[in-house]
Ligand SMILES: *[C@@H]1O[C@H](CO)[C@@H](O)[C@H](O)[C@H]1NC(C)=O
Ligand SMILES: *[C@@H]1O[C@H](CO)[C@@H](O)[C@H](O)[C@H]1NC(C)=O
């Protein structure tokens with residue numbers, strides 16, 4: 013079985029044995045008839061249910077803590093189902109499978125039958141359908157694919173093909189990533205709708221009637237593989253002004269008894285027709301959409317539906333008198349079908365929708381970094397989950413008895429964490445704590461899976477210990493035992509060289525590998541801050557890199573790649589932006605969880621000099637730098653590493669200014685960047701950025717720093733003709749290049765004012781360990797390459813940062829274990845191919861995603877198509893058959909038919 017992988021083609025899924033084909037979804041006529049010669053207004057009843065924000069996901073589900081926010085999702089679904097049954101014309105869409113799943117579990121067979129009928133008849137339609145509505149700026153593609161797969165699988169298992177969403181729906185996320193559009197296209201969606209985009213972009217698109225467009229979301233995939241029809245909703249996701257009939261709104265109901273006082277039908281109809289006609293002027297067809305709902309609405313759905321029934325009746329009643337407007341209950345897929353039928357050509361877009369600004373000084377670029385510890389925890393949790401899911405495939409095909417086969421519990425915690433108020437860092441503190449608690453529960457589940465597989469593989473039942481606090485140099489076993497063994501599990505499908513650092517108590521250790529050969533190792537003494545001394549000259553040189561430091565300042569001053577013989581000037585330092593408190597003449601916007609608004613474009617240096625100390629051995633060289641009591645760094649070079657490691661520790665950020673600080677590190681190099689820099693999109697394809705520039709409109713830049721910030725999920729780089737400096741991050745962060753040759757990354761933020769976007773809390777993190785303010789530690793990897801081969805270096809580095817080796821420990825030397833070494837693969841995968849997913853799917857099949865991880869043209873060697881022989885892949889799985897699925901594994905590839913859309917350029 014051979015599969016061809018084109019550059020950036022992210023996958024296919026395999027199902028062993030006979031794969032059952034289900035019936036297609038056959039619906040007689042679920043969309044209401046429209047009138048070709050009139051303006052058709054598609055009224056879409058909907059609710060926007062955050063999977064955690066001001067309340068936790070479970071508090072939202074039950075309607076607990078209504079003192080924080082009145083919201084109860086269980087009542088919404090109860091009420092909507094009742095109301096749909098009252099009038100077959102009514103429609104509703106539902107989005108977040110995390111909530112729907114909770115509700116469905118508790119329904120009787122009777123209710124389930126009824127709901128199935130509503131779905132079959134298209135009266136209840138699922139849109140989007142992932143576990144949550146993911147954030148687009150701070151998520152990694154692998155976790156997004158997983159959470160979509162989980163939600164869509166539940167819908168398919170429960171409702172079959174009529175439950176499959178046709179439309180992606182991201183009405184609330186704060187900016188939109190190109191990689192998300194590419195993924196949605198490959199998941200088989202016919203179209204995508206969202207609510208938020210830059211205010212300047214919106215006004216231009218309104219005039220040009222380009223609020224509906226065709227997004228070509230990949231440079232590498234052949235059109236139309238990554239083409240996605242994209243619609244921008246007219247009013248965010250809210251109803252038009254004056255037409256909110258939820259119990260949470262104050263707009264007047266339709267009072268239609270002429271015998272009573274205050275009869276207002278004429279007034280309501282007149283206002284509605286005016287809004288409809290105005291809206292039609294900024295869209296292209298004789299169909300327009302109105303979102304009739306908002307956050308957590310429809311808890312008492314009768315209010316909405318009773319008034320919508322009347323609105324439709326009275327508006328359409330005017331047609332007898334010559335009105336040209338036709339209102340109807342609709343859904344996004346019914347609306348999309350009409351746009352498709354219109355057979356027009358659509359403006360083509362190839363960049364993304366970042367950054368998002370809703371006004372001149374209101375740039376939503378702070379959340380790219382907000383809650384850096386949660387962002388890191390989410391990222392490593394993803395690695396743990398993948399390791400846990402893979403484990404059973406290597407040992408026992410079916411997994412140990414009673415084990416959590418599909419890793420569902422840990423999967424759910426990760427899926428919820430992708431929500432646009434979760435990993436984004438824009439939730440209240442108690443909700444952030446709840447996400448972290450769920451992820452911690454997921455870790456435990458995954459550790460059980462890994463221990464079980466390792467026990468089966470090694471034939472040893474010795475207790476396995478995990479040291480979750482290695483990031484702060486804590487591991488009770490290695491610190492107390494004189495003899496212990498370390499098991500290193502590499503989840504990547506190729507060998508990696510990975511330094512293992514462990515806290516120990518002795519001064520000399522003998523280390524040997526599985527075959528008894530001795531391993532290079534060094535015991536370093538950790539020196540605490542009071543023992544600082546300044547070293548006159550620091551130069552670090554190992555096999556591949558040479559790093560120089562300025563002897564006067566202790567700062568990094570140069571970097572050379574000894575293989576390619578290139579050298580750049582490079583200084584690095586830490587700075588902070590002074591947050592705006594909002595009280596100035598231009599705007600009253602403060603910096604907060606969402607928004608980055610420094611009150612000066614020049615950041616303050618934390619210290620012009622660093623106290624340093626050097627450790628130099630044959631396998632490891634480090635310069636430890638102290639900048640202030642709250643900023644320090646270890647610059648580290650490992651024996652055979654091609655990347656320089658910068659391990660930063662920042663916090664607690666001082667708040668004696670009663671304002672807050674946003675801390676960056678800035679690399680200033682001799683590279684001639686001409687205002688260009690490059691950032692990744694959800695960890696996958698790279699996008700070019702230019703200072704004070706947007707590819708699709710003429711930008712009026714009003715925030716010279718915040719308006720140039722972009723999300724960095726796994727890497728960013730600057731380059732000129734000869735040098736490329738790449739920074740690989742260990743979590744999502746915001747960053748930019750404000751000066752020629754420089755690249756800055758925001759590491760940590762602490763802000764004492766709320767930025768008035770609803771969260772109503774300052775971003776002022778502390779923890780039990782750090783009551784004075786959160787301390788965060790992280791790692792940046794720097795690599796210097798020639799531009800034509802740089803991708804060959806940074807692609808694998810970025811994957812290694814996501815799927816790090818898992819370490820487990822056992823006391824004693826472990827020599828008696830029958831098997832000390834194992835590989836699940838017959839051979840390493842080619843460099844271009846990444847093993848993205850391997851997990852149990854059902855009793856006799858696994859889900860496998862192989863990804864071509866290079867973009868077309870970015871590497872001479874690795875951008876070529878690759879062929880993989882599945883039968884020669886695994887050492888433990890015998891492949892009996894395979895079928896290809898779409899990216900989200902909810903449709904067979906050969907049954908995937910998407911609408912075809914024509915771009916204006918005819919390309
Ligand atoms: C339609 O027009 C007629 C004649 O002008 C008028 O009597 C009637 O009230 C109008 N009906 C509606 C629904 O406006
Ligand atoms: C769509 O438009 C094209 C060119 O304008 C035309 O050739 C084609 O027949 C139309 N398709 C339909 C289904 O009307």
Ligand SMILES: *[C@@H]1O[C@H](CO)[C@@H](O)[C@H](O)[C@H]1NC(C)=O
Nearest residue numbers: 488490491492493516517518
């Ligand atoms: C470290 O070693 C010393 C001396 O051997 C011993 O007293 C101490 O308990 C050890 N520390 C730990 C954490 O085991």
Ligand SMILES: *[C@@H]1O[C@H](CO)[C@@H](O)[C@H](O)[C@H]1NC(C)=O
Nearest residue numbers: 590591592593611616669671
């Ligand atoms: C930071 O800004 C505040 C006003 O917003 C100002 O009072 C303070 O002096 C500034 N800090 C520095 C170091 O300039």
Ligand SMILES: *[C@@H]1O[C@H](CO)[C@@H](O)[C@H](O)[C@H]1NC(C)=O
Nearest residue numbers: 593594595596600670671765
């Ligand atoms: C800014 O203005 C707001 C509202 O007038 C006030 O509550 C707040 O205390 C002011 N902040 C500062 C730092 O003066």
Ligand SMILES: *[C@@H]1O[C@H](CO)[C@@H](O)[C@H](O)[C@H]1NC(C)=O
Nearest residue numbers: 764765774776778783784785
């Ligand atoms: C921020 O946190 C610190 C430490 O807990 C606390 O003393 C301070 O009052 C908080 N400030 C605000 C504005 O919440």
Ligand SMILES: *[C@@H]1O[C@H](CO)[C@@H](O)[C@H](O)[C@H]1NC(C)=O
Nearest residue numbers: 385480481483484787788789
């Ligand atoms: C170390 O990792 C743990 C999670 O395992 C995290 O909670 C903690 O914040 C990290 N510590 C630092 C200093 O980053």
Ligand SMILES: *[C@@H]1O[C@H](CO)[C@@H](O)[C@H](O)[C@H]1NC(C)=O
Nearest residue numbers: 032034168169172902903904
């Ligand atoms: C969808 O679910 C049905 C059962 O409802 C199953 O037979 C079918 O194989 C599933 N489709 C996919 C692509 O998994």
Ligand SMILES: [Zn+2]
Nearest residue numbers: 060062184432
């Ligand atoms: Zn939301």
